[in-house]
Amino acid sequence: MDNAMQDPLASQFDISEAQVERIVADALKDADDGELYLEYEETESLLFDNGKLKSGAYSTDRGFGLRSVLGETSGYAHAGELSEAALKRAADAVSAVTRGASGSYSAAPQRTNKLLYTADNPLASPGFEDKVKLLQTIDHYLRTKDERVRQVSVSIAANWQVVEILRADGHRVRDVRPLTRLNISVVAGIGDKQETGSYGMGGRKLFGDFLTDESWRHGADEALRQALVNLDAIPAPAGTMDVVLGAGWPGVMLHEAVGHGLEGDFNRKKTSAFAGLLGERVASKGVTVVDDGTIEGRRGSLSVDDEGTPSGYNVLIEDGILVGYMQDRQNARLMGMKATGNGRRQSYAHQPMPRMTNTYMLSGDKTPEEMISSVKKGLYAVSFGGGQVDITSGKFVFGCTEAYMIEDGKIGAPVTGAMLIGNGPEAMQRISMIGNDSALDTGIGMCGKAGQSVPVGVGQPHLLMNAMTVGGTQT
Numbered sequence: 106m107d108n109a110m111q112d113p114l115a116s117q118f119d120i121s122e123a124q125v126e127r128i129v130a131d132a133l134k135d136a137d138d139g140e141l142y143l144e145y146e147e148t149e150s151l152l153f154d155n156g157k158l159k160s161g162a163y164s165t166d167r168g169f170g171l172r173s174v175l176g177e178t179s180g181y182a183h184a185g186e187l188s189e190a191a192l193k194r195a196a197d198a199v200s201a202v203t204r205g206a207s208g209s210y211s212a213a214p215q216r217t218n219k220l221l222y223t224a225d226n227p228l229a230s231p232g233f234e235d236k237v238k239l240l241q242t243i244d245h246y247l248r249t250k251d252e253r254v255r256q257v258s259v260s261i262a263a264n265w266q267v268v269e270i271l272r273a274d275g276h277r278v279r280d281v282r283p284l285t286r287l288n289i290s291v292v293a294g295i296g297d298k299q300e301t302g303s304y305g306m307g308g309r310k311l312f313g314d315f316l317t318d319e320s321w322r323h324g325a326d327e328a329l330r331q332a333l334v335n336l337d338a339i340p341a342p343a344g345t346m347d348v349v350l351g352a353g354w355p356g357v358m359l360h361e362a363v364g365h366g367l368e369g370d371f372n373r374k375k376t377s378a379f380a381g382l383l384g385e386r387v388a389s390k391g392v393t394v395v396d397d398g399t400i401e402g403r404r405g406s407l408s409v410d411d412e413g414t415p416s417g418y419n420v421l422i423e424d425g426i427l428v429g430y431m432q433d434r435q436n437a438r439l440m441g442m443k444a445t446g447n448g449r450r451q452s453y454a455h456q457p458m459p460r461m462t463n464t465y466m467l468s469g470d471k472t473p474e475e476m477i478s479s480v481k482k483g484l485y486a487v488s489f490g491g492g493q494v495d496i497t498s499g500k501f502v503f504g505c506t507e508a509y510m511i512e513d514g515k516i517g518a519p520v521t522g523a524m525l526i527g528n529g530p531e532a533m534q535r536i537s538m539i540g541n542d543s544a545l546d547t548g549i550g551m552c553g554k555a556g557q558s559v560p561v562g563v564g565q566p567h568l569l570m571n572a573m574t575v576g577g578t579q580t
């Protein structure tokens with residue numbers, strides 16, 4: 106199918122491209138904005154669990170979504186077939202939004218010739234057998250490494266997405282997006298006690314670009330190390346204490362507790378805890394948070410977003426002051442702001458909305474050692490699992506998957522069951538030291554919003570947060 110994908114997706118309808126353009130232009134003639142979004146996608150995933158290949162899946166999907174936007178309203182229709190009949194039905198449905206109205210169609214997004222990833226299809230190499238063999242090798246490596254290993258689960262996944270955006274003014278944009286990922290999870294046990302450790306990596310690149318013997322061994326060793334640390338761990342105490350957060354993946358807390366609250370739609374509707382605070386101090390001095398979709402090969406990066414706007418380096422919080430939101434075209438227009446390249450959708454069956462790309466905090470000037478040595482009694486949270494956040498109140502809860510006590514400025518015993526509880530805007534004011542080691546995660550982030558999932562990146566340096574609420578399991 107790859108060769109066929111060299112041709113425009115619009116040419117795969119059963120009518121000419123000129124006719125497709127005509128139907129789109131006619132459906133959107135009274136709209137403020139809107140587009141035809143075309144997509145072709147190939148997906149493959151393999152799971153090796155407990156010594157055997159548990160599942161292997163391959164699928165292809167193609168379809169279109171047609172959107173008409175007028176003011177705050179939008180009409181959306183989608184279909185899994187590229188035919189005149191389906192397009193006309195969609196056009197009838199979305200033009201209902203503009204009946205009797207006359208919007209003025211917004212100018213097309215600026216073009217970019219910047220490509221942040223290869224257009225090659227990552228499913229092609231390694232072949233199926235080689236992928237299975239690799240998963241087998243990783244499984245064997247872990248089982249023979251330590252007799253406490255009870256279960257190993259390894260998965261590999263790739264997708265290749267071709268996207269085309271066709272506007273009523275004839276403006277067209279195309280983007281070809283690879284995405285790959287390897288995940289390793291280990292259960293280790295002694296007697297009745299068992300604990301899990303995991304590690305994942307990936308990005309918008311081919312497997313050959315990151316999947317070396319050295320890289321998967323590092324991943325397997327890390328997953329095992331985490332499981333063994335947790336096996337020795339003691340129940341976490343509860344109470345108010347200083348917390349040092351690790352660099353990289355712990356940025357997921359920033360993503361959840363702050364990032365979502367800075368998406369345009371929540372601020373326009375005033376449902377975010379950050380609504381109406383532009384220009385105000387929302388975090389400690391020294392805290393600068395950016396959303397940057399322009400980093401080469403990263404999981405959350407996009408050459409253009411799903412409305413055709415080039416992605417950007419968008420500063421959200423600068424030195425503690427709120428300076429910007431992430432915008433798609435509709436919310437930007439309604440708020441009198443610029444679209445920032447954050448209009449994203451899960452697939453052709455979904456409308457775009459403001460979403461994060463790679464969201465991270467920039468480095469400060471402290472070393473992790475300085476932070477730890479300044480804490481009398483506290484928690485060192487190295488890695489997080491899942492978390493929840495309430496956008497409106499800013500409240501969050503995060504479970505730590507690897508954490509240690511800090512006693513008298515030194516790292517002490519590992520603890521299990523530690524939960525970080527707080528409020529996003531308030532927690533941002535509790536940051537008293539910022540590390541000099543900002544890092545992004547290893548390429549595993551997925552973000553859910555309103556029933557849509559998209560790949561993202563998160564990151565931060567080491568951080569010291571004072572007087573945080575920690576939930577524990579110690580009785």
